[in-house]
Amino acid sequence: MAGTSSMQKTARDMVLSLALIVLAAGVVWLFIPHEDGEPDVKRVDYRVDLLTARRAASYPVAAPEGLPEAWKPTSVRFQGADADAWHLGFHAPDGEYVAVEQSAGKRTVFIEDKTQGAARTGATQQIDGRTWTRYEGDHYDALVLEGTEGSTTVVTGTASFGQLTTMAEALRTE
Numbered sequence: 001m002a003g004t005s006s007m008q009k010t011a012r013d014m015v016l017s018l019a020l021i022v023l024a025a026g027v028v029w030l031f032i033p034h035e036d037g038e039p040d041v042k043r044v045d046y047r048v049d050l051l052t053a054r055r056a057a058s059y060p061v062a063a064p065e066g067l068p069e070a071w072k073p074t075s076v077r078f079q080g081a082d083a084d085a086w087h088l089g090f091h092a093p094d095g096e097y098v099a100v101e102q103s104a105g106k107r108t109v110f111i112e113d114k115t116q117g118a119a120r121t122g123a124t125q126q127i128d129g130r131t132w133t134r135y136e137g138d139h140y141d142a143l144v145l146e147g148t149e150g151s152t153t154v155v156t157g158t159a160s161f162g163q164l165t166t167m168a169e170a171l172r173t174e
Contacts, residue, residue: 049078050063075088096157114154
């Protein structure tokens, strides 16, 4: 009988210890702030990078003008050593991602990379007198500007074609 009492005491101690740990974890969880909803997206200032890219690139570098304040620029980079690659990423008003990508590198490789493997649909649309070809993919959709010599311009992202079109309409090279 003596063995049974010590086993009961050990089991009771384990249950009490577990209850104490769960209680302590619950108290800690209550006092840690929890954010509901989307995190605040930080806006980046891309003006200096744009000026630098426009001076250094071998093609007219595009950036949007006149987009509503709800479009938040989130990333910017110009890589002159990497075929004059220009990137400008945005958080669209609907929460989706839209990026302007340009490069003087090989067109097919660049499109494949920046659209994450999206396929050319053959559908085109006219935006401000220029022809853009639609690409659809599992991850990104894209609009690719046609008729440019020496560079490729892609508007791509998780956003709808409507949002991609809004970005393409806002693009200016000076």
